[in-house]
Amino acid sequence: MQNGTVICNGKEIVSADNEQGFSEFAKRVYKNQQWEYPKFFKMDRLSKLTFLTAEILLKELTISSEVKEQLAVVLSNKSASLDTDRKYQDSINSIENFYPSPAVFVYTLPNIGMGEVCIRHKIQGENAFFVFDDFNPLFLKHYAESLAQNNKATQVLCGWTEIDEKGYNSFLYLASPNGTLPHTEETIKKLYTQS
Amino acid sequence: MDALKQELKENIIEQLNLEEFTVEDIDNDDALFGDGLGLDSIDALELIVMLDKDYGIKLTDPEKSKEIFQSINVLAAYITEHRTK
Numbered sequence: 001m002q003n004g005t006v007i008c009n010g011k012e013i014v015s016a017d018n019e020q021g022f023s024e025f026a027k028r029v030y031k032n033q034q035w036e037y038p039k040f041f042k043m044d045r046l047s048k049l050t051f052l053t054a055e056i057l058l059k060e061l062t063i064s065s066e067v068k069e070q071l072a073v074v075l076s077n078k079s080a081s082l083d084t085d086r087k088y089q090d091s092i093n094s095i096e097n098f099y100p101s102p103a104v105f106v107y108t109l110p111n112i113g114m115g116e117v118c119i120r121h122k123i124q125g126e127n128a129f130f131v132f133d134d135f136n137p138l139f140l141k142h143y144a145e146s147l148a149q150n151n152k153a154t155q156v157l158c159g160w161t162e163i164d165e166k167g168y169n170s171f172l173y174l175a176s177p178n179g180t181l182p183h184t185e186e187t188i189k190k191l192y193t194q195s
Numbered sequence: 196m197d198a199l200k201q202e203l204k205e206n207i208i209e210q211l212n213l214e215e216f217t218v219e220d221i222d223n224d225d226a227l228f229g230d231g232l233g234l235d236s237i238d239a240l241e242l243i244v245m246l247d248k249d250y251g252i253k254l255t256d257p258e259k260s261k262e263i264f265q266s267i268n269v270l271a272a273y274i275t276e277h278r279t280k
Contacts, residue, residue, distance in 0.1 A: 027214075038233070041214040099248045102240035103211070 001029075001053050002169035008056050010194075022168050026052060033059075042103065043116060044084040045168075050075065050113030050161040051120070053170040058121060061174060063155070065122070072125040072153035073114050074143050075172075077162040080110040080131050113161065126152045135160050135171070137188035144175040145183065160192070200271045210245055211238050223268045231266075239264060251279030 001007075004016040004025055014029050026048045030040055035055065043051060063071070084107045092100045106112065111129035118127065126147055130139065144156040159172035171192045181187050204218045207227075211234065225231040228239070243260060246252040252274065254260050263273040 038213070038215050041212040042237075099244050101244060103237050106237055 001049065001056075001171075003167070006052075006056060008060050013056055022049070022163065029056075037120065039116070043113070044081075044087075044104070044107035046077075046081055046083055046110060046161065046163050047107060047113030047116050049163050049168055049170050051116050053159070053161060053172050054117040054157065055120070057157075057172050057174065067155060068121055068123060070125045070153060070155075071121075071123045072144070072147050072156040073118065073123060073127040074130075074140060074147075074156055074158045075111070075114050075128075076130040076132055076136060076140065076160050077110060078131065078133060079162060079164040081108050081112070083163050083165070084108055117157075135189075135192055137192065138185045141175075141183055141185055141188060148175075148177075158188075196271055196275060199274060200267050203267055203271060203274075206245060206249065207232075207242070211241060221267060223271075224266050227264050227266060227270075234264075246274070249280075250274050250277075252277050 004020055006013040006015075006029060014032050016025050016028055020028070022045055026045070029052050033055070040048065040051060058068075084104060088100065088104045088108050091104060092098055110131065111127070114127055114129055117123065128143070130136075130143075132139070140158045144158050147153040147156055154177060156175040157172060158175055159170065161170040161172075162168065173188065173191060175183050181191075200223055201218065204221045207213065207221075208216050208218065213232065216232065221232065228234045234242075239260060242264060243254050246254060254263075263270055
């Protein structure tokens with residue numbers, strides 16, 4: 001999901017004017033998919049990005065509720081929750097106008113969006129969020145495979161969800177023993193680049 | 196009092212991001228929490244901040260907030276009596 005476009009398994013799901021800001025675009029995707037989950041509107045921008053991307057991918061997949069419950073989630077990005085951290089900082093900058101918002105504060109961690117996905121889908125498997133300078137396919141590969149080798153998970157939702165003042169992009173994939181593509185650094189990188 | 200109730204509904208919708216609601220959807224006697232608007236504990240904290248910021252009312256007793264956040268009618272009556280701005 002980036003630059004006003006959502007693509008899932010090579011298929012364009014939503015396309016909008018690239019000049020449209022993220023919040024408007026996120027709302028458009030939500031409406032387009034006809035979901036009914038009012039909590040979406042309370043999320044910060046990073047959580048919305050993570051939630052929308054996961055929602056679209058998970059809808060495409062056939063996973064039983066038992067398997068989904070054990071699903072592991074491993075996400076990453078560059079800016080952590082800086083987008084919301086700044087917003088929160090703005091609310092506490094001035095002593096005369098010191099009104100910290102609890103609803104903003106709860107999103108000042110990058111893994112909260114992952115939690116929103118887990119709540120929505122009743123996912124209770126291992127989860128972790130990592131911060132890197134750039135998309136790191138080799139790390140995702142090693143971490144997902146390590147979870148599988150240590151019997152922590154059989155399927156792992158992996159990816160990158162990044163948003164800052166300059167823009168946004170997200171990419172999620174499911175690492176699974178039933179997958180049709182090899183789980184290699186090259187394949188992950190190629191899928192990320194194509195998306 | 197009617198203007199205050201209207202203002203409260205507008206502020207609650209805006210500040211709590213209740214995108215699916217309009218002012219007309221909220222009756223003055225509707226429960227704000229539970230089955231009514233379905234607000235949660237973070238929303239309650241946000242309302243406490245709103246009371247402080249917009250009306251100069253500081254709430255420190257959680258039991259008191261449970262009492263005054265019952266409905267728009269109860270909240271408006273409390274604000275009218277205690278507001279400092």
